[in-house]
Amino acid sequence: MTGAGSAAVREVRTELVHRDLVDGLPAAFLAGVTRFARPPQAEFDALAAQADALTRRLAGGDAGDGDLPLLTRVLYFAGHADVLAVAGLPVPGYDVLGTFRENLARPLGPRLPERPTAGARRWRVLGRSVGLPIGVPACVLNGSEAWVRHNLANGYSVLTYKTVRGREHPPNEQPNWTFAPRETASLPPGAEADVVADPWDWVAPGTPEVSTVNSFGVPSPPPEEWMADLERSLAAVGEDALLLVSVMGEGNGTDLVEDFSRTARLAQEAGAPVIELNLSCPNTLSASAGGVKPPLCLDADATVAVVEAVRRALDDRTGLVAKLSWLDEQQLAALVPRLAPLVDGIAGINTLQSRVRRSDGAPTFPGRELAGLSGVAVHGSALDFTRRLVALREAGGLRFDVLAMGGVTDPASFGALFAIGADAVQSASGAFADPFLAQRCIAALGGTLPRAVEVS
Numbered sequence: 001m002t003g004a005g006s007a008a009v010r011e012v013r014t015e016l017v018h019r020d021l022v023d024g025l026p027a028a029f030l031a032g033v034t035r036f037a038r039p040p041q042a043e044f045d046a047l048a049a050q051a052d053a054l055t056r057r058l059a060g061g062d063a064g065d066g067d068l069p070l071l072t073r074v075l076y077f078a079g080h081a082d083v084l085a086v087a088g089l090p091v092p093g094y095d096v097l098g099t100f101r102e103n104l105a106r107p108l109g110p111r112l113p114e115r116p117t118a119g120a121r122r123w124r125v126l127g128r129s130v131g132l133p134i135g136v137p138a139c140v141l142n143g144s145e146a147w148v149r150h151n152l153a154n155g156y157s158v159l160t161y162k163t164v165r166g167r168e169h170p171p172n173e174q175p176n177w178t179f180a181p182r183e184t185a186s187l188p189p190g191a192e193a194d195v196v197a198d199p200w201d202w203v204a205p206g207t208p209e210v211s212t213v214n215s216f217g218v219p220s221p222p223p224e225e226w227m228a229d230l231e232r233s234l235a236a237v238g239e240d241a242l243l244l245v246s247v248m249g250e251g252n253g254t255d256l257v258e259d260f261s262r263t264a265r266l267a268q269e270a271g272a273p274v275i276e277l278n279l280s281c282p283n284t285l286s287a288s289a290g291g292v293k294p295p296l297c298l299d300a301d302a303t304v305a306v307v308e309a310v311r312r313a314l315d316d317r318t319g320l321v322a323k324l325s326w327l328d329e330q331q332l333a334a335l336v337p338r339l340a341p342l343v344d345g346i347a348g349i350n351t352l353q354s355r356v357r358r359s360d361g362a363p364t365f366p367g368r369e370l371a372g373l374s375g376v377a378v379h380g381s382a383l384d385f386t387r388r389l390v391a392l393r394e395a396g397g398l399r400f401d402v403l404a405m406g407g408v409t410d411p412a413s414f415g416a417l418f419a420i421g422a423d424a425v426q427s428a429s430g431a432f433a434d435p436f437l438a439q440r441c442i443a444a445l446g447g448t449l450p451r452a453v454e455v456s
């Protein structure tokens, strides 16, 4: 920790004292920890003792640099993450204790005072030239104008507005998102995962070995609301960034195809320059075992029917991207040549559908045994998928851009996906866990990343 960090801890303490929050911290922290389930007694007691000791050091004025990791966890679960953000300290931007709606309105922060850039260097993505091609994919970190502005300010250049639907759709019951601290390594590509994750779990901001599990169920505001918000979001995007919009249809057979087309047209009407089709969601509820449906892209014919119909429904000027989940060799090789003539880009991967339980054996997400695993645990799957996608593009002389994602948590994992041929690289779990991820990638690679283009 630097001297600046130490000054920041002092600033946080001063603010906590000023707001009269210090004495109440242990109770507020434990209320957050137990919001959705209660930790085993020994773990609960240990957390309570740590929070008490921290509070005593804060009250006595002798909290120091070494307290920052615990202070961050305590303030995040106590609902006071904004105090850290204002001091410029890293804290996850999404409040997992809050509702989807509350979070749409307000990223917790921190936000850089000035958008970091790689100077005048630009990269080509989907026909535009953008800053260092790191972005945030379709997810709750990009579901409103507030988030789009936040991500642009923090240095991201390829943003995908969170999947929206043709009618309002509520989120699944909370909790919707937790850290998965036991998943610290990349699993073999496409591996079935059995994840243990508790709602009070925590991984310190900036840890590259971070994984998360989520079960939101692709919530969507009603079209009149997201269309107006999308228009405002697009107006906030400068010449060095790109905002795609992810859409999803509902129903089966021709209903599904028509709903995808109608929703894509609504996004186009709101001004979307590029539409991404979410063909890969692992979190749609169903009455089947596990409580959720498999991703649509596992059915090649249904996928091609959707993409063909949407392409016909859109103006020629509107770009089209198909987002896939990890597919095995045969599935991907069968699908890509059929999609390539229809799309401008292929994105992947989505989260890996996994069995997720709490440490006491109950489902982490009530009523849904299966949820989406992402972060470092899926990085191997992302590398494997991207390598095969790029090879299929080259072998077939196909033309489409590759938007790669899965386990990008630091500059090295960003660079690895770019180096194997991705045109843009996005991060959801990594961006959640490290609000300064884009800034760190720009600082590490902004001057050297290959394939930059001249802009006039």
Ligand SMILES: Cc1cc2nc3c(=O)[nH]c(=O)nc-3n(C[C@H](O)[C@H](O)[C@H](O)COP(=O)(O)O)c2cc1C
Pocket: 137, 138, 139, 140, 162, 163, 177, 212, 214, 216, 218, 246, 278, 281, 323, 348, 349, 350, 351, 374, 375, 376, 378, 405, 406, 407, 408, 426, 427, 428, 429, 430
């Ligand atoms: C909380 C959360 C919500 C997500 N919501 C969506 C979504 O609405 N649409 C979508 O296409 N992908 C969604 N994703 C998947 C991400 O876009 C991304 O494909 C996946 O998380 C892998 O990237 P990561 O390892 O960087 O997290 C979501 C992921 C997370 C973590």
